Amino acid sequence: xxxxxxxxxxxxxxxxxxxxxxxxxxxxxxxxxxxxxxxxxxxxxxxxxxxxxxxxxxxxxxxxxxxxxxxxxxxxxxxxxxxxxxxxxxxxxxxxxxxxxxxxxxxxxxxxxxxxxxxxxxxxxxxxxxxxxxxxxxxxxxxxxxxxxxxxxxxxxxxxxxxxxxxxxxxxxxxxxxxxxxxxxxxxxxxxxxxxxxxxxxxxxxxxxxxxxxxxxxxxxxxxxxxxxxxxxxxxxxxxxxxxxxxxxxxxxxxxxxxxxxxxxxxxxxxxxxxxxxxxxxxxxx
Numbered sequence: 001x002x003x004x005x006x007x008x009x010x011x012x013x014x015x016x017x018x019x020x021x022x023x024x025x026x027x028x029x030x031x032x033x034x035x036x037x038x039x040x041x042x043x044x045x046x047x048x049x050x051x052x053x054x055x056x057x058x059x060x061x062x063x064x065x066x067x068x069x070x071x072x073x074x075x076x077x078x079x080x081x082x083x084x085x086x087x088x089x090x091x092x093x094x095x096x097x098x099x100x101x102x103x104x105x106x107x108x109x110x111x112x113x114x115x116x117x118x119x120x121x122x123x124x125x126x127x128x129x130x131x132x133x134x135x136x137x138x139x140x141x142x143x144x145x146x147x148x149x150x151x152x153x154x155x156x157x158x159x160x161x162x163x164x165x166x167x168x169x170x171x172x173x174x175x176x177x178x179x180x181x182x183x184x185x186x187x188x189x190x191x192x193x194x195x196x197x198x199x200x201x202x203x204x205x206x207x208x209x210x211x212x213x214x215x216x217x218x219x220x221x222x223x224x225x226x227x228x229x230x231x232x233x234x235x236x237x238x239x240x241x242x243x244x245x246x247x248x249x250x251x252x253x254x255x256x257x258x259x260x261x262x263x264x265x266x267x268x269x270x271x272x273x274x275x276x277x278x279x280x281x282x283x284x285x286x
Contacts, residue, residue, distance in 0.1 A: 092265070099147060
């Protein structure tokens, strides 16, 4: 059974969140939901997440899962907010523990912050299978952008997270802690070994001038046209290209607030003794 897919594009962070479901009135998963965040004021809001919530309710869906492809650096996760509204289990790849250990040190988080992934309801290992109502799904480990990236194969579709962008944009950066260009190349080739007609759904689009945002293509289109990893590009060529490009990139605008929330499964840091939660900004570190 192939999934029905509802995409919701957030123009502030260039992120696409998905509601994946078996049928109206059936069961669903939400993938990579966005919590609005204003870096100037430090205020959060739920407009992007509420669009997903409204669709789930309009279609009379039971939410089984809220799934993260990785701990995002470009947007805050709305997983905890949506779980409070709709239920479901929050899940991520099982290598999130390594990411938590790195960033607990970077942010000098509270001693009680656990680095074993327990903030999430479920941790997927490579090859794990699970159900979304009548849909059968499988987790696919795709490290490289970060060590904990996971794609999700559901019917004729794969939700690839940040491994790949549309063919005219290329691939994800690999210069975050634990990232590795050679590892990303192998992860991408694994995804591109699926049948040509397999639908690939991106987590982001940064369209070149003159093209509207898009988020879906096929394995065949990526193999023929991806500007970084089309067929014929060797691992060594890709590593040289990726590392040279990464050296020119600035840090994402929201990386510091986003990581602190996303390694907590979308929860804000615990409030301090005045009742206010705070995010940390490490100086001269990244």
